[in-house]
Amino acid sequence: MDHATRPAARGAHRALDVLRAFERIAVALILVAMSVAYAGNIIVREVFPLAAARFAWIEEATLFGLAWLVFLGQGLALERGRQIAMTALFDRLPAKLRWLVGTLINLAGVVFCAYLTKLGIVLAAFVLKSGQLSPTLDVSMAWLYGAVPVGFALLTLRYALELAGINDRYGRPARGHEH
Amino acid sequence: MAAIALCLLAVLALVLGFEMLMVMGLPSVLARFFYYPAMPDMVVAQKLLGGVNVSTLLAIPFFIFAAEIMAQGSIAARLMALVKRSIGHVTGGLGHTTVASCMAFGAVCGSAPATVAALGRLLHPEMVRAGYREKFSLGLIASSAECALLIPPSITLIVYGWLTGTSVAALFAGGLAVGIVLGLAFSAYVVFETRRSGAAAAPPSSRGERLEALRAGLLALGMPVLILGGIYSGTFTPTEAAAVSVLYALSIEMLVYRSMGLRKLVSVAESSAVTIAAVFILLAVGALLSYFITLARVPDMLGAFIAGQDIGWIGFLLIVNVVLLVAGMFIDPNSILLVMVPTLYPVALSLGIDPVHFGLVVCLNICIGMITPPFGLDLFVASSTLERPVETVIAGIWPFVAANIVVLAIISYVPAISLALPRLLSF
Numbered sequence: 110m111d112h113a114t115r116p117a118a119r120g121a122h123r124a125l126d127v128l129r130a131f132e133r134i135a136v137a138l139i140l141v142a143m144s145v146a147y148a149g150n151i152i153v154r155e156v157f158p159l160a161a162a163r164f165a166w167i168e169e170a171t172l173f174g175l176a177w178l179v180f181l182g183q184g185l186a187l188e189r190g191r192q193i194a195m196t197a198l199f200d201r202l203p204a205k206l207r208w209l210v211g212t213l214i215n216l217a218g219v220v221f222c223a224y225l226t227k228l229g230i231v232l233a234a235f236v237l238k239s240g241q242l243s244p245t246l247d248v249s250m251a252w253l254y255g256a257v258p259v260g261f262a263l264l265t266l267r268y269a270l271e272l273a274g275i276n277d278r279y280g281r282p283a284r285g286h287e288h
Numbered sequence: 289m290a291a292i293a294l295c296l297l298a299v300l301a302l303v304l305g306f307e308m309l310m311v312m313g314l315p316s317v318l319a320r321f322f323y324y325p326a327m328p329d330m331v332v333a334q335k336l337l338g339g340v341n342v343s344t345l346l347a348i349p350f351f352i353f354a355a356e357i358m359a360q361g362s363i364a365a366r367l368m369a370l371v372k373r374s375i376g377h378v379t380g381g382l383g384h385t386t387v388a389s390c391m392a393f394g395a396v397c398g399s400a401p402a403t404v405a406a407l408g409r410l411l412h413p414e415m416v417r418a419g420y421r422e423k424f425s426l427g428l429i430a431s432s433a434e435c436a437l438l439i440p441p442s443i444t445l446i447v448y449g450w451l452t453g454t455s456v457a458a459l460f461a462g463g464l465a466v467g468i469v470l471g472l473a474f475s476a477y478v479v480f481e482t483r484r485s486g487a488a489a490a491p492p493s494s495r496g497e498r499l500e501a502l503r504a505g506l507l508a509l510g511m512p513v514l515i516l517g518g519i520y521s522g523t524f525t526p527t528e529a530a531a532v533s534v535l536y537a538l539s540i541e542m543l544v545y546r547s548m549g550l551r552k553l554v555s556v557a558e559s560s561a562v563t564i565a566a567v568f569i570l571l572a573v574g575a576l577l578s579y580f581i582t583l584a585r586v587p588d589m590l591g592a593f594i595a596g597q598d599i600g601w602i603g604f605l606l607i608v609n610v611v612l613l614v615a616g617m618f619i620d621p622n623s624i625l626l627v628m629v630p631t632l633y634p635v636a637l638s639l640g641i642d643p644v645h646f647g648l649v650v651c652l653n654i655c656i657g658m659i660t661p662p663f664g665l666d667l668f669v670a671s672s673t674l675e676r677p678v679e680t681v682i683a684g685i686w687p688f689v690a691a692n693i694v695v696l697a698i699i700s701y702v703p704a705i706s707l708a709l710p711r712l713l714s715f
Contacts, residue, residue, distance in 0.1 A: 136561035137554050140353055147350070148535035151528050172341055175349060179340050179572070182565025191566050192307040193620050197663055199305030214306050221310055224317065225333070232333035253341065257333050260569075 125270075129185070132263070136182045143174040166245040173246070173253055180260025187218075187267040190278040199279075211271075211279060218268030222261045229258030290322045291584070308623050313573040319580045332576065339575025340568050343527065344450045348398075349564045350530035351441050354537045355397035356560040359406035361541035361548050363508040367392045368410050370505035373498045376490030382418045383478030383487075386411045386425075387432045391471050394436030395512040396533070398443040400658055401669040403433035408673050419487035422676070427684030430670040431692065432474055434655040437621075438467030441515060441530065444621055444651050447571070451578075451629045454643040456526045457519055458715035462644045462706040464516075466652060466699055473691045481687075507540045520713060567622060574626030581630060591635040601639040605700045608632060609653060616657015620665060624654060641703075644715075648706040652699055656692045659685055 146167050154161040186192045199210060237251035270276040294315040301311045320327055358364055368389040376385050389411065393403050408429045415425040437444050440460030449456040481487075493501070515533055518524035524532060541548045548556070581587070594604060615624050629650065636646040658666045661682045671678040699705055 133558050136565070137557035140349065140557045140561045140564070141553070144350060144353060144531055144534040144538075147346070147528075147531040151524065151532060152535075155523070168343065171346060172343065175346060175568075176337065176340050178349070178561055179565050179568040182561050183569060186562050186566045186569070187307070189562060191562055192309060193566055193570065193623075194305050194307045195302055195618065195620075195663055196305040198303055210304050214304070214310075217301075217306065217310060217314070221314060221317065225313075225336070228329045228333040229336075232330040235330055254333070254337060257337050 129188075132181055132185050136178050136185070139174045139178040139181070143171045143178070147171045169243060169245045173243075176253055176256040180256040181263070183260045184263030184267045187264060187271075188276055188278060196279075207279075215268050215272040219265055219272060222265040222268060226258045226261040226265055229254070229261055233258055294318055294322075302619070308620065309569045309573050312570070312577045312623065312626070316573065316576045316580050319584070324583070335576040335579050336572045339572040342450055344446065344456065345568075345571065347441070347446050347456070347527040347530040348443050348567065349560075350527070350534050351398040351443060351446075352402075352564050352567070353557065353560040354530065354533045355399055355402045355406075356556050356563070357534070357537040357541055357548070357553075358393075358396060358508075358511075359402055360552065360556050361537070362545050363396070363511065363537065363541065364393055364406040365410055366505040366508045367396075368407060370501045370509070372490060373493045373501035377492040379489060380475075380478045380482035380487070381489035382411075382415050383420065383428060383482060384475050385490075386415065386428050387435070387471050387474045387478065390429075390432035391435045391439055391467065392512070394433075394439040394467065396441075396508075396515065396537075397436055398441040398446070400433040400436045400655070400666055403436040404430060404666055404669045405673045407433070408670055412674050415487075418490070419485060420481070421485055421684070423680055423684030424481055424485070425684070426670055426674065426676060426681045427686075427688050428474065428478065429674075430664075430666040430681055430685060431659045431688035432471070433666055434658060434692075435467045435471050437655050437658070438463045438470060438648075438651060440464055440519075441526065441533075442651070443567075444625065444654055445647060446526065447622060447625050448629060448647045448650060451625060452633050452643055452647070454647055455715050458644050458710040458713075459647050460516075460519065460526065461710040461713050461715065462648050463651065465705055465709045466648050469699065469705060470652070470655075470692070470695050473695045474688065477687055477691050507544060510540075511536060570620075570622050570626065574623065578626060578630045581627075587631050587634045590631060591638055594635050595638065601636075601641050602701065604635065604639050605641070605649060608636075608649065609696060609700060612650065612653035613656060613660070616654055616664075617660045618663050619657075621654045621658065624657065625650070642707055644710050645703040645706045649696070649700050652692075652696050656689065656696060659692070660689055661685065 150164050150167040153164060199207065202210060233251050233254040236254050237249055241250045242248065243250050243253065267276065271278060297318070298311055298315045301314060317332070320332060368385070371389045371392055372382075372385045375381060375388060378384065389407055390403055393407055397403060397406070411429055412425050415428075416422055436442070440463050442460065442463050445459040445463050446456055448454065449459050511533060514536055515529045518529045518532065519526055538553070542553065597603075599607070612624065612628065615628065633646065637643070658664050661667065667678055667681045667685065670676070670681050
C-alpha cells in the first residue's frame with residue numbers, strides 16, 4: 110500500500126501541512142510587524158520627541174522578533190532548498206553516488222541539529238530557572254533563548270523527512286544559492 | 289593534528305554540498321569535544337543566539353524586505369526607465385544604462401543577486417535587440433549588480449561593521465566612492481565593446497518623454513534620498529533608515545502605484561523571511577565558529593607569522609586579495625566574512641591599515657568572488673533569472689573580472705579613494 114493512503118501516514122501529512130502553514134504565516138507576520146513597529150517608532154520619535162521614552166521596548170521586541178523569524182524560518186528554508194550550500198559538484202554526481210552523499214548529508218543534519226536542539230533546551234531551561242528578565246520588556250529571557258531549540262528542532266524534523274524520502278529538496282529545480 | 293582534521297572535514301563537507309550551516313557548525317561542535325570538553329553546554333547555544341541578537345544586524349532583514357518589495361513591485365522598472373531616458377541615447381547608451389541602473393537600484397537595495405533578478409529581465413532583451421553580443425550583455429548585468437554590494441545600503445558592509453566594530457555609516461560613505469569607481473570602470477569597457485560590436489544606442493528621448501519618466505520615477509528616487517540623506521544628516525542610524533525604507537517602499541507600492549495588494553505583500557514577506565532565515569543562520573553558526581577560531585588563537589598566530597615576514601601593509605593586502613579571491617570563487621559572501629574577517633582584521637590593524645579601507649578591500653574582493661567562475665553567485669542568479677546556460681554567462685564574464693581586478697588593485701593601494709568621503713563627512 111502507498112504510504113500516503115494509510116490513515117496514520119495521512120494524519121502525519123496533514124499535521125505537516127498545518128505546521129508548514131503555521132511557519133509561513135508566523136514568519137511573514139513577524140517580518141511585517143517588526144518593520145512597521147520599528148519604523149513607526151522612529152516616526153513617533155521625530156514627531157513627538159517626548160513620547161519616545163515610552164516606546165523604548167520596541168527595539169528589544171524587534172530583536173526578539175528577529176530571533177524568532179530566523180529560527181522559525183529554518184525548516185522552510187531547508188525544505189525549499191534555500192539553505193545556502195555549494196552544490197555544483199553534488200549536482201553533477203552520478204545518481205547512485207548522489208543518493209549516497211545526499212543520505213550522508215541528511216544523516217549528519219539530523220544528528221547535528223538534534224544535538225543543537227538539546228543544547229538549546231539546556232540553555233533555555235537554565236535561563237528560565239535563573240529568572241533573568243529582559244531589560245525593557247519585563248518578560249523572562251527564556252522567551253528569547255527558546256527560539257534556538259525550536260529552530261533546530263524544525264531543522265531536525267526537516268532533515269529527518271528528507272532522510273525518509275518524504276521531502277526532497279534536491280528534486281526542486283530552483284535549488285541553489287541565496288544571498 | 290586534530291585541527292588539520294577539522295579543517296579537512298570542513299572542506300570535504302563544503303565540496304560535497306553540505307549546507308553551509310553544517311560546513312561551519314560541524315567543526316565548531318567537534319572542536320568543543322576535542323579541545324574544550326569542560327566548556328558548559330550552554331555556551332554553544334548562547335553563541336548561536338548571540339550571532340543573531342544584534343542591533344546592528346537588524347538593518348539586514350529590513351533591507352532584504354525592502355529590496356524584495358521594490359523588485360516585486362514597480363520601483364526597479366521605474367528607476368531603469370528614468371536612467372534610460374536620461375543617458376540611453378549616448379554611444380553605448382544601453383550598456384551605460386545597465387551600469388547606472390544597477391548603481392541606482394544598488395542605492396536602494398543591498399544585495400547583488402536581488403539586483404540581477406530585479407533588473408536583468410528588463411535590460412537583457414533590450415541590449416540584445418540593440419546589437420550587443422549576448423555574452424557581453426549577460427556578463428555586464430551580472431557584474432554591474434556588484435555595485436549594489438558597494439553602494440550603500442550594503443549587507444556585506446553591515447556584517448563587516450558588526451564583526452569589526454567599524455562605523456557602518458563610515459563604511460557606507462567609503463562604499464559609495466568605491467562603487468562609483470567600479471561603475472566607471474565598467475562603463476569604460478562598455479565604450480570599447482560598443483565600438484567593436486557597433487551596437488545601436490537608444491533613440492534620443494524628447495523633453496516630454498524625459499519629464500514623464502522623471503514624474504513616474506520621482507517617488508522611487510525618494511528612496512535613496514531618504515536612506516542616504518537620513519543617515520548623513522544624522523536623523524537616522526543605518527538600521528533606522530532600513531526600517532523607514534521598508535515603510536516607504538510599502539506605502540508607495542501599495543498606496544500610490546498600486547502594484548501590490550495585501551495577498552502579494554504576504555507572499556513577499558514570506559519569501560523575504562525565508563531569505564533572511566538562510567542568511568542569519570550563517571551569522572549564528574558563524575559567530576560560533578569565530579568564537580572557536582579566536583579561542584584557538586588563530587588570529588594571534590597568523591599576526592605573529594605575518595609580522596615575522598616583514599611584508600608591510602602592501603604585501604599583506606596582496607595576500608588578502610589573493611586569499612579572498614580564491615575563497616570567493618567557492619564560498620558565499622557572508623561565510624567568507626565570518627571566517628576570514630575575525631582572522632585577518634587584527635593583523636590589518638596591527639599593520640596600520642584603516643578599518644574602513646580594509647572593509648572596502650574585503651568587500652570588493654567579495655564582489656569579485658560573486659562573478660568569478662566556477663561558483664560565483666551572480667553567475668547562477670543571472671543564468672536562472674534570464675534562462676540562459678551558465679556557460680554563456682561565464683563566457684562573457686572574463687573582461688569584467690579583469691576590469692574588477694584592476695579596480696581592486698587601485699582601491700587596495702590608493703587608500704584615499706576609500707577614505708576621502710568618510711573623512712569629509714568627518715567620521
